[in-house]
Amino acid sequence: MNSRVLFRQAGTRGPKSALSWLGSFHLSSRSLHSIPFATVNAEEISGSRPAEVENFVQGNWIKSKNWNEILDPLNGEPFIKVAEVDEKGIQPFVESLSKCPKHGLHNPFKAPERYLLYGDISAKAAHMLAQPKVSDFFTRLIQRVVPKSYQQAFGEVHVTQKFLENFSGDQVRFLARSFGVPGNHLGQQSHGFRWPYGPVAIVTPFNFPLEIPVLQLMGALYMGNKPVLKVDSKVSIVMEQMMRLLHHCGLPVEDVDFINSDGKTMNRLLLEANPRMTLFTGSSRVAEKLATDLKGRIKLEDAGFDWKVLGPDVQEVDYVAWVCDQDAYACSGQKCSAQSILFMHENWSKSPLISKMKVLAQRRKLEDLTIGPVLTFTTGEMLDHMSKLLCIPGSKLLFGGEPLVNHSIPHVYGALKPTAVYIPIDEMLKEENFELVTREIFGPFQIVTEYKDDQLPKILDALEQMHAHLTAAVVSNDPLFLQEVIGKTVNGTTYAGLRARTTGAPQNHWFGPAGDPRGAGIGTPEAIKLVWSCHREIIYDFGPLPKHWEVPPPT
Numbered sequence: 361m362n363s364r365v366l367f368r369q370a371g372t373r374g375p376k377s378a379l380s381w382l383g384s385f386h387l388s389s390r391s392l393h394s395i396p397f398a399t400v401n402a403e404e405i406s407g408s409r410p411a412e413v414e415n416f417v418q419g420n421w422i423k424s425k426n427w428n429e430i431l432d433p434l435n436g437e438p439f440i441k442v443a444e445v446d447e448k449g450i451q452p453f454v455e456s457l458s459k460c461p462k463h464g465l466h467n468p469f470k471a472p473e474r475y476l477l478y479g480d481i482s483a484k485a486a487h488m489l490a491q492p493k494v495s496d497f498f499t500r501l502i503q504r505v506v507p508k509s510y511q512q513a514f515g516e517v518h519v520t521q522k523f524l525e526n527f528s529g530d531q532v533r534f535l536a537r538s539f540g541v542p543g544n545h546l547g548q549q550s551h552g553f554r555w556p557y558g559p560v561a562i563v564t565p566f567n568f569p570l571e572i573p574v575l576q577l578m579g580a581l582y583m584g585n586k587p588v589l590k591v592d593s594k595v596s597i598v599m600e601q602m603m604r605l606l607h608h609c610g611l612p613v614e615d616v617d618f619i620n621s622d623g624k625t626m627n628r629l630l631l632e633a634n635p636r637m638t639l640f641t642g643s644s645r646v647a648e649k650l651a652t653d654l655k656g657r658i659k660l661e662d663a664g665f666d667w668k669v670l671g672p673d674v675q676e677v678d679y680v681a682w683v684c685d686q687d688a689y690a691c692s693g694q695k696c697s698a699q700s701i702l703f704m705h706e707n708w709s710k711s712p713l714i715s716k717m718k719v720l721a722q723r724r725k726l727e728d729l730t731i732g733p734v735l736t737f738t739t740g741e742m743l744d745h746m747s748k749l750l751c752i753p754g755s756k757l758l759f760g761g762e763p764l765v766n767h768s769i770p771h772v773y774g775a776l777k778p779t780a781v782y783i784p785i786d787e788m789l790k791e792e793n794f795e796l797v798t799r800e801i802f803g804p805f806q807i808v809t810e811y812k813d814d815q816l817p818k819i820l821d822a823l824e825q826m827h828a829h830l831t832a833a834v835v836s837n838d839p840l841f842l843q844e845v846i847g848k849t850v851n852g853t854t855y856a857g858l859r860a861r862t863t864g865a866p867q868n869h870w871f872g873p874a875g876d877p878r879g880a881g882i883g884t885p886e887a888i889k890l891v892w893s894c895h896r897e898i899i900y901d902f903g904p905l906p907k908h909w910e911v912p913p914p915t
Contacts, residue, residue: 373756382610394645395497397604400597401760402500402851407437413433413597414443416618417452422451424600426619428593433507436770439506442593445621450629453588456617457559457633464556464584465684468536475533476581477610483528484609489521494605498570498598505595506566508691516571523575523883524866532582536893547902554889555896556584557636563626563650565642566695566735567802569595571865572882574602579888581615581756588617588633590626594735630654639880641696644828651878659880659891661872664696664830665800666862667823669845671836672813674711676858680835681716687833687862689721689778692732693804697831697853697863697871700800701807703819714780718759721778724804726767734774734803739763742776742803750794750808754784758808759771785809785818798826820848829875833860850875 365857399413410429414421424445429438466474488494495517502513527535538553560580564573573591580587591599602616603611619629630638638658640650647662668687670680687699704713724731734742746761754845760779769775777855788797797807811819823832832851834842837858840910846856852874855861865883867873872881881887 387544395494397608398497398601399604400499400601400909401503402504405439405504407432407435407439410438411440411597412443413593413600413620415439415620416600416603416613416616418456418617419613421450421590424620428622429770430505430594431770433505433735433769433773435768440597442596442620443475444593444621445625447625447628450619450621450625450632453617453619453629454633457561457586457588457635461561462558462636462794465586466584467556468538468553470584472533475536475582476530477612478578479527479529481606481610482532482578485606486521486524486528488605488609489517491525495521498601500573501598501601502569502595503729505597506569506691506694506722506735507729508694508764509729512691516568519865519867519883520571520574524578526867527578527582535582535888535898536584543899543901545906547904550897550899553896553898554583554893556893558585559633559635560585560587560892561630561633561635561638562587562589562705563638563640563642564589564591565696566592566595567691567696568865569598570602570760572641573599575867575882576641577616577892579882580639580892581611582888583892585637585892586615588619588629588635588815590619590621593620593622596620596804605869615731627653637892641880656878658878660876660878661830661880661882662828663800664698664828664873665798665826666697666828666831666851667701667703667826668699668833668835668860668862669819669843670705670708670713671834671838671841672705672707673838673841674705674707674838675837677711677713678716681713683835683859683861684713684717685720685778685831688806689724689731689804690863692734693778693806694734694736694802695863697865699806699833699853699862701798701809702780703822704808704810706810706812714758714808721759721780724778726764731764731778733769734776736802737774738771739774742774742779742801742805745799745801746779746781748796748806749781749783752783752787755786756782758782760804770889774803775838776804780806780808782808782810784812785815785822789822794822794825816844821844823849828873830873831855831862831871833862835860852879852881 405411414423424443426446427442428442428444430440431628432439483856498517499514531807536554540551543549562576575587638654640647641661643838644663647660651658692770749755758780760777762777764775785799829851832854834856852872867883870881870884873879880891
């Protein structure tokens, strides 16, 4: 099926379609011209009419001699040309960052009016994103590069819009709120301030091409930093268009540089430009390399093998099954918060939970993009992983385990039906199996296991052994059970209670890992201050000197 036809259908099918609450809105070529910043039309991008993505540095949009052709994830056509900077072309970006002093573009003692400027920019950008034609534009553009249902893509736009709304008006300067403590004598006071780092870098992944880069970029700018931003080239067209929106809303053109490059070139840029802080969201392997290369001047939001524990109190099975399906398979499992493993109390095993999860998983279809291409694993790699798991004694395939059919998804990507594999808890905990079972598959794939009351310590031991501590869910309304599990685990974003989930990074609560001093948060005042500023103490000591003061003896 033609990918543009499929793309249009994905926005209009299904009883829960986001269009039912947005209104049936179709972005035509004519309406594109009423979006003042837009240079592309999501529905017209194709192999015959490829879009182009440029770089932005020192106040200017620039192209490159190197064009990376991005394949349409639905049919394999080269449909986007990204102007990628190579190692010979990074000097303008290095020079641009070097112009920013360590004390930043603004701080509480320098250009404080810029706090108000960014409150205004946020208000204008939030207003634009709230317009149906603009939110629809970004929703459909997201769908083109990382195919997900309209509702999932719109959710990303909605969170971004609410975030910008949250930091309108005076809210940016409130991020820089200081405190004072009385001193030891008259005229002495100590004051604590939030201080920018100055030149910084942001590297973000493919799976949330608008929400992650916008929230981190704006947080960096709010606190007075000058960022260079790199987004995965497969999806960078989304952020390129958002940069144009921000410029339209008053973003000073010299405040942000935007680069497209491969990983090697970006690594070279980071080493030469030497930013004072780098925010990296992505794989643990790259995160650890950057942490070494940058000598620890980094904040990380890396991989998450995220777990869900179902407690002994079985209730609302239909609802819990639905949340499990959403957590594991929405966006084809390509969320850093996706449910990777489900620990069921034996009481849940006796319920129809698994059969209901199977029915829900089988509802997902490519036509409405409730299941779709996997951009970092091939079909063969996922099936090979499943085969290795099924060699473990007592393991079994619960559902899925087959490639999607009747599609034109290119072989470089994956196409797998929503899959769940059962592994006995005792087998999982064996040293020879644990690493295999807890390997994160960034796709529609989860592990399911079962435990009895007296095996809860084994579950907690398994959670202690895991390396990534991003999100988690403890599904129970038993306060003693919740207390036991929460008190002996560490995941930074943990949902607890009957309605607990693993996914969801809204703008109203912290989202980020715990247990690692390099851990980064996103979306809240606490996250912005932690990631994008440091503490500076100013101690005022004006006097007066005590009467009859004399030089004291040496000490």
